[in-house]
Amino acid sequence: MKDMTFGTILAVFEETFGIGLFWTMVAVAALVTIAYVYVLIRDHSISWRKFLLAQLSMPVGAILAIWFVLVMTSSKLTDLGGPVDIIVVLGIAVAGAIGTAILVYTIQSLIRPRQ
Template sequence: MKDLTFGTLIAVFEEIFGRGLFWAMLAAAGVITLAYVYVLIRDRAVSWRKFLWAQLSMPFGAIGAVLFVQAMTHSGFADIGGPVDVIVLLTVAVAGAIGLAILVYTLESLILRKTRSDV
């Protein structure tokens, strides 16, 4: 089978992380996303104060994700060799930034629920 299918992709991801960890991470990402949607619906508005904190966390998510990938793969910024590498680097950074922002916003909404004066 030399064509990519959804099943192949799942199989490869299972092998990268281990079956348990892969599905646990997928479940965690799903739960966080659902929780995010939940607080949005519950509050019926975006809290701009929480969103500010989420935004402030984004650079940390971006840098953290890039450093994590580099540390896991024995590589560094000097190894960027072409345009596609810049795209990969930025994709990792954007994914880390968005992921952490959603996580921060959701945690704020769930944990700091009582401080709702800003809503």
């Protein structure tokens, strides 16, 4: 793989997760993002109580993201081979944590709108 293009990365993700699951994840991420932007526009501010609860869910999201990728790739943590693998796993954990925080905040705001 000489060239790292968007098409190459897309093909790798489709091969790793399967076409159906990958595009389902993309669609869900897009819907959650749209709902989050809607909540921010509707409320005109961030609720710090909801934000705190969303932050408390971040470690769970990080662990679940790492677990999901390990299951999908049929890998174990003992398969990590070097610094690049550690960086990738940490990136997965960060993405899972941030995604979970956004999801939790959005769900809270949609269930209990600002007074």
